[in-house]
Amino acid sequence: YDTNIQYHPGKANVVADALSRKLGIIAGIKVEEEIIRDLERLGIELYVNGQHGYWASLRIEPDLISRIKEAQKEDSEIWT
Structure with a gap:
């Protein structure tokens, strides 16, 4: 095969990089x-504070x- 591979650093392809990260998020x-x-x-209470969650109880x-x-x-x- 006659191919020509051109390398583009991650910084050069900002749009594709941003889109791939956004999909992951x-x-x-x-x-x-x-x-x-x-x-x-399941009746499990969850408290969220900012980006962190805390279990209230788990039984x-x-x-x-x-x-x-x-x-x-x-x-x-x-009982008798």
Whole structure:
């Protein structure tokens, strides 16, 4: 093949560099929004201060154990 490769330093191609970085930032924001929505659905509180987020609480229990505990609270035979 008869080819001619010309090198362009990153500084010379400012527009392409800016666009590629912008797409990465937008993709990161989209993923973060999806993660935040998933956390809200799970009932996990998230506090955001500037660019940093902090968990308010994170407690996960298997569903069966939670249901057993709730049923025991209402079972009169256990409490008599």
